Structures are given as C-alpha cells and as structure tokens.
Amino acid sequence: MQTSSPSARTAFDAIVIGGGLVGAAIGYGLQRQGLDTLLLDEGDIAHRASRGNFGLIWVQSKGLGAPHYQRWTRGSASEWPALAEDLQARTGIDTRRQQPGGVTFCLGEEEFERRSEYMAQMQAEAGNFGFEYRMIRAAEARDMLPGIGPEVTGISWTPYDGHASPLHLLRALHEGFTGLGGSYLPNAGVADSTAAPNDFSVHAAGRRFTAPRVVLAAGLGNAALAPRFGLSSPVVPERGQILVTERAQTLLPMPTVSLRQTAEGSLMIGDSKENAGLDTVTQSPEIMRSMARRAVRCFPWIADLNVVRAWSALRVMAPDGLPIYDQSEQFPGAFTANCHSGVTLAGTHANRLAPMIAAGALDPELSLFSARRFDVPATA
Amino acid sequence: MFLPRPEPRPATVEVFVGDAPVRVPEGATAAAAVLLAGIPAIRETPVTGAPRLPYCMMGICFDCLAEIDGVPNRQACMVEVKPGMRIAPQHGARVAKVEA
Numbered sequence: 001m002q003t004s005s006p007s008a009r010t011a012f013d014a015i016v017i018g019g020g021l022v023g024a025a026i027g028y029g030l031q032r033q034g035l036d037t038l039l040l041d042e043g044d045i046a047h048r049a050s051r052g053n054f055g056l057i058w059v060q061s062k063g064l065g066a067p068h069y070q071r072w073t074r075g076s077a078s079e080w081p082a083l084a085e086d087l088q089a090r091t092g093i094d095t096r097r098q099q100p101g102g103v104t105f106c107l108g109e110e111e112f113e114r115r116s117e118y119m120a121q122m123q124a125e126a127g128n129f130g131f132e133y134r135m136i137r138a139a140e141a142r143d144m145l146p147g148i149g150p151e152v153t154g155i156s157w158t159p160y161d162g163h164a165s166p167l168h169l170l171r172a173l174h175e176g177f178t179g180l181g182g183s184y185l186p187n188a189g190v191a192d193s194t195a196a197p198n199d200f201s202v203h204a205a206g207r208r209f210t211a212p213r214v215v216l217a218a219g220l221g222n223a224a225l226a227p228r229f230g231l232s233s234p235v236v237p238e239r240g241q242i243l244v245t246e247r248a249q250t251l252l253p254m255p256t257v258s259l260r261q262t263a264e265g266s267l268m269i270g271d272s273k274e275n276a277g278l279d280t281v282t283q284s285p286e287i288m289r290s291m292a293r294r295a296v297r298c299f300p301w302i303a304d305l306n307v308v309r310a311w312s313a314l315r316v317m318a319p320d321g322l323p324i325y326d327q328s329e330q331f332p333g334a335f336t337a338n339c340h341s342g343v344t345l346a347g348t349h350a351n352r353l354a355p356m357i358a359a360g361a362l363d364p365e366l367s368l369f370s371a372r373r374f375d376v377p378a379t380a
Numbered sequence: 381m382f383l384p385r386p387e388p389r390p391a392t393v394e395v396f397v398g399d400a401p402v403r404v405p406e407g408a409t410a411a412a413a414v415l416l417a418g419i420p421a422i423r424e425t426p427v428t429g430a431p432r433l434p435y436c437m438m439g440i441c442f443d444c445l446a447e448i449d450g451v452p453n454r455q456a457c458m459v460e461v462k463p464g465m466r467i468a469p470q471h472g473a474r475v476a477k478v479e480a
Contacts, residue, residue, distance in 0.1 A: 147478035246453050247426040247473040264427050265473040301478045306453060308442075 009183060012038040014213040014357070015202055017190055017225065020050035021166065021342030022349060023217030024173035029354020030215075031182040038211065039177060040204050042221065043187035047237070047280065049219050050342050052313020053166035054242060054270040055262070056255060057099060057344050060133065060158040064118060067125045068368045069322050072348060074129075077160045079347030084164070090179055093172035095164045096263040100254040102161025103136075103145070105152055105298045112153040119156050133158045146251050147301045155256075163255040165263065166343050173346070190218075195229045198333035215357060216336045219316045220278075222324075230330030232371045235338050237314035239276040241287055243269040243295075245305040259295055259302075267305060269295045273315075280312050315340040318371075325353065325369040327362055335362070336371070382415040395465040397422075410467050411437060411444040411457035419469075422446050422456065426473035445470040 012035075016027040019041025027039040059077050063070030077099065084097040106112040116135045123131040136144070137154045145155075178184050188204035193214075200214040214229065216222050226233035247265035255261075258271035272287050288310060296303045316338055318324050323339035335357050339345050356362050384391075389405035396402070397417035404413045411434035414422045421431030423445045434444035437457045444456040446467050452474035456467060 248476040249473045251476055251478065301476050305474075305476060 009036075009038075010207065010209050012036050012183070012209060012211040014038070014215065015040065015200065015209055015211040016215045016217055017202070018042075018217035018219060018221065019174070019184065019186070020046075020048065020217070020219060021053065021170055021173070021346055022050075022219070022337050022339060023215070024050075024170060024177060025342075025346045025349035026215055026217055026337060026354050026357065027182055028173045028177045028180070029350040030358055031177055031180040032350075033355055033358040035213070035358055037177070037182045038209055039182060039184045040188040040190060040202070040209075041184065041186045042189040042218070045189070046218075047220055047278065047314050049313055049316055049340075050166060050170050052240070052242065052280070052311055053343055054240070054268060055163050055166045055260065055343055056102070056257070057097070057162040057164055057347075058102065058257065058341070059160035059344070060102060060104060060119070060122075060156060061257060062341070062344075063322075064122055064125070066320075066322055066368075067127070067129075068365060070122065070126060070131070071129060071365070072323070072369075073341070073344060074160055075352065076345045076348035077162065079351040080162070080164075083347045083350050087169075087172040087176050091172050091175040093168055093175060095169045095172055097162065097164040098254075098263075099160075099162030101157060101159040102163075102255045102257070103141075103155040103157045104257045106154050106156070107151045107294070107297055109153055115154075115156050131158075132160075145253070145299075147299055149297050149300045151297050161255065163260050163262075164343055169343060169346060173350075190225065193225075193228055195328075195331040195334060197331050200229070200331070200334065213333045213357065213360075214335070216334070217338075219338070220314065222316075222336055222338050226336055226371075229334035229336075230328040231326055231334060231336050232374070233318075233324055233326075233336050233338050234371065234374055235316050235318055235324070237276075237278055238317045238340070239272075239274045239280070239312050239314055240270060241272045241274075241283060241291065241312040242310065243288060243291055243307050244309040245269075245302070246308050248305060251301075256298070258291070259298065266308075267295075267302060269302075276312075278314065280314055283310050283312060319374060323369055324371050325362060325366045326371050333360070381418065384412075384416065393461050393463050395461050395463070395467060397467045398469065404461055406461075408461050409437070409457050410446065410448055410454075410459040410461055410465065413461055413465075413467060414444065414446065414456055421469070422467075423470035424472055429472065 191203040222233035252261040328334040391403035
C-alpha cells in the first residue's frame with residue numbers, strides 16, 4: 001500500500017542509523033542534497049555521546065602522525081562558519097559558535113618543551129598546507145588570558161580552534177533536518193536488516209524501511225552493526241568526565257583544550273580519559289579532583305567558583321583514535337561514520353561527507369580513514 | 381505574601397535583606413528571611429534577566445541565589461542565618477575575581 005504521508009513512508013533515498021551529532025549532521029547534509037532521508041534514533045537507552053560532548057571545535061592537537069586527519073579536522077573548522085550560518089538561517093537556532101583560536105596550557109618547563117616539539121612536528125607534517133601556531137611564554141600569555149597561575153610556563157596557540165554548544169548544535173541539526181523534509185524516527189533502534197548492493201532494508205520501531213543507501217552513524221553501536229553491512233568498525237568506549245561551574249561573567253576570550261566558558265557563562269572543565277567500560281553513571285572523585293586541580297593551576301581564580309554539575313560520557317574511539325569512514329565493498333551504498341569529535345567534525349560531515357555519500361563515492365582523501373587500516377599486519 | 385507558620389520559636393535573629401532588617405527564628409534559613417522581607421525578587425537570571433525568589437527551599441532549584449556576607453551565588457535556602465548576616469540580591473552572573 002503506497003501513501004505519500006510521511007509517517008507511513010517506508011522507501012527512502014537514504015537511511016541514517018544514529019541520531020546524534022554525527023548522524024544528524026550527515027542526515028542534514030543528505031537532505032539538503034535533495035535525498036529523502038530517514039534518521040533513526042535509538043532513544044534514551046543509547047549512550048548519547050553527543051549529550052556529553054565538551055563542545056570544542058578543536059584542531060591544534062588532532063592528527064599528529066596522521067596529516068590526513070589534521071587536514072580533515074582543519075577542513076571542518078573552516079566549514080563551521082558556513083554550517084552555523086546555514087543552521088541559524090533555517091532554524092533560528094544559534095549554535096553559540098565562536099572560533100577565536102584556542103590554547104593549550106603548559107605547566108612546568110618540561111610540558112612547554114614537549115608541547116613545542118609536538119607543535120613543530122604538526123607543522124612539519126602539514127607540509128605545504130601550512131599550520132599556523134605560536135608557542136607563547138607566560139609573560140605574554142598573561143596579556144591574552146586573565147589571571148594565569150604562577151606554574152604556567154606558556155601556552156600553545158592556533159587560530160583554528162573554537163567552541164560551540166553541543167546541545168544547540170544537535171537541536172539545530174535536527175530542526176534543520178526535519179525542516180527540509182527529513183523524517184526523524186525516535187525510539188527506533190535497529191532490529192534486523194538486510195543488505196544487497198545499493199539495496200538495504202532495516203527493521204526499526206516495528207516497521208521495515210528500505211533505501212539504496214544506508215549510513216551507520218550509531219557511535220559505539222556501529223561495532224555490532226557494521227559487519228551486517230559488509231563493514232567493520234572496531235570502536236570502543238573511552239570515558240571522559242566533565243565538571244561545570246556556576247555561571248560567571250565572561251572572562252575567557254578563547255577556549256583551552258580542557259577548559260572553556262560557555263556563551264551563558266558556565267566554565268566547563270574536561271579532557272579526562274579513562275577506560276571504564278560502558279559505565280557513565282559513576283563519577284570518580286580522584287579524576288574529578290585532578291581535573292579541578294589542573295584547572296586551578298591554570299587559572300587560580302576558578303577555585304572560588306562553585307561546581308554545580310558533573311557528568312561522564314563515552315567517547316567513541318577507534319584503536320588509533322582517528323575517525324572511521326568507509327563504503328562497503330561487498331554492499332556498495334552502505335557507509336560508516338565514526339568519530340569522537342562530533343562537534344568539531346560537524347562542518348565536514350554536513351558539508352563534505354554528506355555530498356560524497358549522496359554521490360555514491362568517498363573522495364580519495366578519505367581512503368586513509370577506512371577501517372581496512374586495522375587489517376594490515378603490523379610491520380616491525 | 382509569606383507569613384511564618386504559628387510556632388513557639390521566637391524571631392530572635394536579626395539579619396539584613398538588602399538594607400532592610402528582618403527578624404527570624406534561630407535555625408531559619410537565609411531564604412526564609414528573603415521571603416519574609418517581602419521583596420519582589422532576590423536575583424535576576426544570568427541569561428534572560430528574569431526575576432526570581434526562593435522556590436524549592438531544599439537546595440535543588442537555585443532560584444534563591446543571593447550574595448550572602450559578600451559571597452556571591454550562595455543558595456540562600458542552604459544557609460542558616462547568623463546575627464547581622466547581610467543577604468543581598470544576586471544580579472545575573474557572578475563576577476569571578478581575578479587577582480591582578
């Protein structure tokens with residue numbers, strides 16, 4: 001029985017599995033390309049990495065030893081202004097994007113030396129693409145940032161970094177997607193599915209949907225989904241914790257890798273990394289303490305602020321920490337997209353990756369992100 | 381708008397809500413003093429500037445934020461009164477004090 005009512009539609013041009021930042025950005029991009037797209041969202045039983053995101057648009061620490069990742073990340077930061085403007089125009093939602101550049105703090109001389117080497121190596125690997133950065137000594141950094149602590153020996157700075165509100169971004173992508181005619185289905189975890197070249201079906205929310213394209217953007221869920229589509233996505237969780245202070249009048253002119261002040265005035269302290277399985281409920285005091293301590297060593301005045309919230313969430317990590325993008329060789333039309341930087345990479349996901357998926361082929365620049373890189377036996 | 385319930389505890393502690401003296405029983409909270417003071421708001425929210433008074437009285441809603449004895453953004457419902465305490469309105473986001 002055919003009907004044009006969207007709620008009863010079952011045939012689409014593309015099905016995106018996963019309604020977080022990655023899936024929503026790709027779905028938005030596909031819909032904007034004119035593809036009738038179905039966005040399946042598992043619901044609140046999902047791990048919801050997008051809800052726990054710190055909110056950086058971060059370039060300066062991404063892709064050492066992997067220049068293709070550095071370029072992809074930089075590319076996304078450069079797509080961000082257009083994406084934010086486009087979302088604002090279509091939905092009226094301000095993603096709170098600010099890209100004034102960003103800094104990484106060095107405490108002690110050794111950290112400054114290590115960071116200097118790191119940044120020099122980043123620049124060397126960037127080749128003719130270039131990589132603008134400065135290592136700035138504490139005396140000068142004091143003029144850029146308020147109330148830096150005495151242990152700070154310096155900072156690294158690049159002009160590419162910034163931040164945004166992950167929740168406003170997610171909301172804007174969803175509104176933008178449905179506003180363009182996309183079909184969003186919540187509480188629709190994928191049950192079974194079938195795969196043939198450019199011909200897929202997916203059971204979700206008690207219904208069967210078909211499309212010639214399917215995009216797996218289910219975060220950690222991709223590990224189990226990918227093999228069903230002739231793909232592989234060996235991602236594992238890495239827990240990060242975040243502390244949030246009460247709102248204070250704006251002091252920080254730019255974000256740091258572990259500390260940012262939101263548009264509303266809250267200070268967010270983050271960047272912890274631990275292996276804790278799928279546990280997002282437990283907060284570990286020793287990690288919270290060390291995060292708070294480092295924040296106070298950078299900016300002693302933070303010690304006066306009350307912490308009003310804390311949470312943990314799970315990053316989606318491939319074995320080498322880089323994103324995974326693939327098209328299935330066995331079943332062309334099936335794609336994977338995995339990363340731990342749903343905010344940073346929203347720009348390229350919506351503006352570059354989605355058009356590639358719509359066209360049916362990933363650009364050669366993405367070939368190094370294929371999960372096939374994990375199949376190569378390590379050489380001595 | 382708010383009256384204390386009839387109780388034997390005498391209002392023996394004098395505090396200041398803004399500049400107005402208010403007498404409350406020992407053990408009362410600063411938020412109770414705010415309500416008894418009869419003012420229209422104790423804070424304005426940082427983002428939209430909406431006026432607020434104490435609401436939940438149990439440390440959850442943060443609508444009773446006040447500057448108490450010079451410390452900004454304190455939850456008045458979680459603070460017990462002391463003689464001479466100064467409870468001042470919290471106007472928007474607090475200022476973090478950066479040492480020069």
